[in-house]
Amino acid sequence: MNKLRTVIVDDHPIVIEGLKTLLKNEANLEIVGGFSEGTGLLSYLNTKPVDLILLDVTLPDINGMDLCQMIKERFSTITILILSNHTERSIIMQTIQNGASGYLLKNSSLDELRQCIASAVTGNICYSKEVVEIISRPTKNQLRNTPQLTRREKQILSLLAEGKTSQNIAQELFLSPLTVDTHRRNLIQKFEVKNVAELIAAAHQQQLL
Amino acid sequence: MNKLRTVIVDDHPIVIEGLKTLLKNEANLEIVGGFSEGTGLLSYLNTKPVDLILLDVTLPDINGMDLCQMIKERFSTITILILSNHTERSIIMQTIQNGASGYLLKNSSLDELRQCIASAVTGNICYSKEVVEIISRPTKNQLRNTPQLTRREKQILSLLAEGKTSQNIAQELFLSPLTVDTHRRNLIQKFEVKNVAELIAAAHQQQLL
DNA sequence: TTTCTTCTACTGGTTTTCAGGTATTTTTCA
DNA sequence: TGAAAAATACCTGAAAACCAGTAGAAGAAA
Numbered sequence: 001m002n003k004l005r006t007v008i009v010d011d012h013p014i015v016i017e018g019l020k021t022l023l024k025n026e027a028n029l030e031i032v033g034g035f036s037e038g039t040g041l042l043s044y045l046n047t048k049p050v051d052l053i054l055l056d057v058t059l060p061d062i063n064g065m066d067l068c069q070m071i072k073e074r075f076s077t078i079t080i081l082i083l084s085n086h087t088e089r090s091i092i093m094q095t096i097q098n099g100a101s102g103y104l105l106k107n108s109s110l111d112e113l114r115q116c117i118a119s120a121v122t123g124n125i126c127y128s129k130e131v132v133e134i135i136s137r138p139t140k141n142q143l144r145n146t147p148q149l150t151r152r153e154k155q156i157l158s159l160l161a162e163g164k165t166s167q168n169i170a171q172e173l174f175l176s177p178l179t180v181d182t183h184r185r186n187l188i189q190k191f192e193v194k195n196v197a198e199l200i201a202a203a204h205q206q207q208l209l
Numbered sequence: 210m211n212k213l214r215t216v217i218v219d220d221h222p223i224v225i226e227g228l229k230t231l232l233k234n235e236a237n238l239e240i241v242g243g244f245s246e247g248t249g250l251l252s253y254l255n256t257k258p259v260d261l262i263l264l265d266v267t268l269p270d271i272n273g274m275d276l277c278q279m280i281k282e283r284f285s286t287i288t289i290l291i292l293s294n295h296t297e298r299s300i301i302m303q304t305i306q307n308g309a310s311g312y313l314l315k316n317s318s319l320d321e322l323r324q325c326i327a328s329a330v331t332g333n334i335c336y337s338k339e340v341v342e343i344i345s346r347p348t349k350n351q352l353r354n355t356p357q358l359t360r361r362e363k364q365i366l367s368l369l370a371e372g373k374t375s376q377n378i379a380q381e382l383f384l385s386p387l388t389v390d391t392h393r394r395n396l397i398q399k400f401e402v403k404n405v406a407e408l409i410a411a412a413h414q415q416q417l418l
Numbered sequence: 419t420t421t422c423t424t425c426t427a428c429t430g431g432t433t434t435t436c437a438g439g440t441a442t443t444t445t446t447c448a
Numbered sequence: 449t450g451a452a453a454a455a456t457a458c459c460t461g462a463a464a465a466c467c468a469g470t471a472g473a474a475g476a477a478a
Contacts, residue, residue: 096302096344119328123338132334135305150454163407165434179456185436195436195464197405198372204413207306359424374464388426394466404434404466 004029004121005049009041009064010056010083015106019054019083022110029117038062045071050078052121055100057084057091065094072099079120083113089134092127102126146206147190154208156183161200161209213238213330214258218250218273219265219292224315228263228292231319238326247271254280259287261330264309266293266300274303281308288329292322298343301336311335355415356399363417365392370409370418 006029008016016034023031029052035041038061041053053071057064068080082095082103092103101120104113105128112128119126127135149157159169166184170177188195191202203209215238217225225243232240238261244250247270250262262280266273277289291304291312301312310329313322314337321337328335336344358366368378375393379386397404400411412418 093305096305101341115328115333119324119333119335123341124324124328125334125336125341125344126328127334129332132310132332135334152455160406161410163403163410165404167434175455176457178458181435182457183455188436194372195374197369197409200406200409201370201372201413201418204410204418207303209410209413361425376464384425385427387428390465391427392425394468397466 003027004051004117005032006030006052006054007033007035007041007044007050008054009035009038009059009067010054011036011059015056022113026114036060038064038067041067042070045075045078050075052117053078053080054083055080057082057086057095065091065098068095068100069098081116081120083108087130087134092131092135096125100125102128103131104128105130146208149187149190149208153183153187153190156180157187157199157203158209160184160187160196161203212236213260213326214241215239215261215263216242216244216250216253216259217263218244218247218268218276219263220245220268224265231322235323245269247273247276250276251279254284254287259284261326262287262289263292264289266291266295266304274300274307277304277309278307290325290329292317296339296343301340301343305334309334311337312340313337314339355417358396358399358417362392362396362399365389366396366408366412367418369393369396369405370412 006023008019008031010016010019013034013036016036020031020034023029032048032050033041033044035044036059038059044050055064055068059067062070064082064084068082071078071080080100082100083106084091084103085106086092087105095103101123102116102125104116108116108128108130116126116128155173156169159172164172166177166180169175170180173180184196188199191199193199193202200209215232217228217240219225219228222243222245225245229240229243232238241257241259242250242253244253245268247268253259264273264277268276271279273291273293277291280287280289289309291309292315293300293312294315295301296314304312310332311325311334313325317325317337317339325335325337364382365378368381373381375386375389378384379389382389393405397408400408402408402411409418
């Protein structure tokens with residue numbers, strides 16, 4: 001196998017240099033470029049082939065996550081590893097959606113970086129230990145005690161989310177509209193919200209929809 | 210390091226036997242049990258220590274994803290690998306939320322299984338190649354063209370999601386309630402939905418909230 | 419300068435929700 | 449089998465949302 005043509009993207013030139021030095025002696029990869037801006041990377045990709053990108057989230061021009069998605073759309077074969085200091089759960093989860101093959105914190109050891117690169121280029125996704133901890137950590141919303149819903153309530157909740165009125169739902173489930181109203185009211189109570197709009201938002205946050 | 214005490218959970222006894230045979234010769238793990246039901250597993254966990262669980266999603270009594278969450282809550286040190294035939298994106302994404310350390314399809318090779326187990330027990334998360342493909346695939350919702358919202362509309366959208374009424378919002382933004390009503394109506398039109406409930410659901414699916 | 423978009427505001431009417439309740443019949447499960 | 453939980457159904461009135469159409473003002477873009 002040829003050496004992996006690797007590009008480093010980070011808004012701090014120092015980090016780029018540091019990574020270059022760290023990875024200089026890796027047998028299986030070769031650093032072919034370093035960029036501190038997203039636009040620079042994009043124009044480079046249009047001219048030269050690249051196998052692996054180590055990508056920071058914070059960039060001066062384009063958001064790293066958006067950049068990730070853009071790259072994946074145009075150059076689907078490129079493997080992208082996110083290397084960032086962001087420890088927010090939502091950011092990490094977003095990067096998966098956007099096609100990244102892994103997420104590492106910048107304080108990761110060289111060993112972890114090596115392991116993740118190996119995993120990523122074979123097609124797997126890999127998260128470093130600290131990142132896994134963040135992912136596993138329950139969301140704020142999940143900490144809030146999720147209300148216990150009955151089967152009927154779940155059913156009606158999802159129909160409400162489809163924009164159906166009590167009457168619609170009643171017809172669909174062969175119930176009295178008054179019954180549906182009651183369930184709706186109980187849902188609003190259980191979630192401690194003001195109306196259906198907030199109910200749907202809350203249910204979504206707690207991954208019930 | 211001691212051998213990993215491993216339990217297999219699958220509703221098909223044949224699969225359990227197959228996995229047992231496959232993993233029999235692995236130096237670093239030992240199959241200490243096999244269950245075809247969630248309840249059986251749970252009562253076992255209360256009596257014996259376990260390091261690793263290979264868990265199916267489809268079980269006769271408890272949903273595998275819920276089971277995963279339950280196990281993680283009570284026995285946080287146990288590593289759980291999902292081994293399933295489900296190729297639905299939402300299911301895979303859900304398992305991460307619920308604390309699984311990886312997801313493999315049942316047609317994975319022994320090599321992939323080995324690699325994922327190794328990755329998982331060291332604390333990382335690992336997805337097999339096919340699973341990565343599924344994850345990277347854009348969601349249906351992301352394919353749907355997201356409506357272009359104006360600044361005001363975004364603002365009002367998020368206030369609506371907080372359960373605020375047109376009047377509340379009007380007061381907060383120093384507008385006429387009628388104006389807020391208009392914006393709300395435009396939002397409902399742009400999203401091609403019937404009412405605010407569905408609007409919130411749609412906005413959430415398109416990650417606008 | 420004209421055109422387009424966005425934000426603003428209105429009329430008038432219909433439908434639906436929401437907030438208090440209460441109460442009977444099924445299920446569930448210990 | 450008996451208690452608890454869930455599902456069903458009802459009442460009333462006020463508040464809010466929804467529908468459909470119109471239209472002026474401000475700002476940006478062409």
